[in-house]
Every structure is written in C-alpha cells, then in structure tokens.
Amino acid sequence: MNRQELQDYLHQFLSLDQYRDYAPNGLQIQGKSTIAKIVTGVTACQALIDAAIDQQADAILVHHGFFWKGEDPCIVGIKQQRIQALLSNDVNLMAYHLPLDGHRVVGNNATLGQRLGMSHMRPIEGVAQDLVWQGQLDIALSATEFAEQISQALGRAPLVLGNAQAMIKTIGWCTGGAQDYIDIAAQYGLDAFISGEASERTFHSANELGLVYFGAGHHATERYGIEALGQHLADKFGIDHVFIDVPNPV
Ligand SMILES: [Zn+2]
DSSP: OBHHHHHHHHHHHTTGGGOOOSSOOEEEEOOOSBOSEEEEEEEOOHHHHHHHHHTTOSEEEEEEOSOOTTSOOOOOHHHHHHHHHHHHTTOEEEEOSHHHHHOTTTSHHHHHHHHTTOEEEEEOTTSGGGTOEEEEEEEEEEHHHHHHHHHHHHTSOOEEESOTTOEEEEEEEOOSSOGGGHHHHHHTTOSEEEESOOOHHHHHHHHHHTOEEEEOOHHHHTSHHHHHHHHHHHHHHOOEEEEOOOOOOO
16 A cells, blocks of 8 residues: 555544644654555664564554654664665655554553453543543452462563552552652542553652552563554555564563
C-alpha cells in the first residue's frame, strides 16, 4: 500500500488529534513510498532496526520512536546510527505513543487488561487523557496471588509494593512509566494499581494510600499494543507483518 494511505488511516484510527504528547506521532523518518511489509516493535532501538532491515521491512511501527520533548535535538551518536540505518535502507519509521496507549481495542491498556483477565474494562473518562483504565477481577485475590497471575500472563514477576496480604478486586492500570497515576487509582477507590516502572516515592504512596502497586515492567506492559496494531493492519490491508520482541528487563 501507499505510505500516505497508511499514514492517513493510522491518523484516523488512532485519533492522533485527541492527544497532547511528548513526541511526534506518525511518520518520523521517511523511507520508500510503497509499503508491503511492516515490522512492529516496542522501541526504535538499533537491534529492532537491524532486525527489520534483515527482514526486508518497508516500514517499522513502534510505540517509542525518536524526538522526545526536551531531548538534545542533534543527530549524533547512537541516534545518528539508528537514523542512518533507516535512511540508507529506505525504511520508514512510524511511531505512535499516547494514541497507542489509549486505543480502545488495540491499545496498550486495552490489550494488557485483556491479557490479565480483567472484566468491566474501561478508561476512567475525563482524567489524564483517558489513559488510566479500570476493571475488576471476577473473584477477589490476594496481592500475592494476583502477582502470580501477572507473572504467568507477562512472563515476568512484578514488583509488589504495599500490603501483599491485601485482597484485591478492583484494579486500575496505565502501561509504561505511569507510576504517579497511583494517586488517581486511590481517588477512585480502587484496590490496586498496575504500571510498568516504579519510583522511590511509589513505595511510600502505596503504603500511605492503602493500595497495592504492581510494577509489571515498562516493556512487558507495552508489548501487546503495537503487535495488535500490526495484526490489525495485516488483516485489513493484507500487508505482511512481523512483530519483533527485543527483550528488555525494565
Ligand atoms: Zn512507554
């Protein structure tokens, strides 16, 4: 398919205009104009770019691309190497950050909730760009039991902060580095909150707010959205799609 058609479709599908973000969403590095094969991955690191070039991808779609607000804009060092590899192989790079977190079907929050077996899943509307979701377990579990369920679902043991004996039924979550939204989960009276990373202060917040915090991995919680997006594009447009997981313990 034509690159511009793909860009226009994703602009609409992911509602790019609804988000205030810290990086540009959409085409970040321009490559060839016809796209028959896409590779998806979490982060536009060198290993993903090299693997996509090996696979002869025409475009790479990622959640974490380039050009973050506040970073040094100069194209030097590892950023130069990544961009040079893309440009010299004529490979497009498209990045979708918050719009991919928020999408109601293929988004990181939606796909994480499904994977963890949540019911009554929905975003908490009107707060934090609708990026904090809530849902519930059919049967209440102890924090320790739910941590085991997360381990099974994500293949990675979470960090558990707060009372590990507490019983949990209502759960909030926001994938990635959203540990500070623990306050929102507390305001809405939820029993637990899940994000990817934890800060030093998250320990105290969990204890003082009286809810359990699960740090389930930034990479681990954001692996499913971009893959689901690639699968959606393959189903809809018949383009080849390969998801490449570059493991990351953080
Ligand atoms: Zn992220």
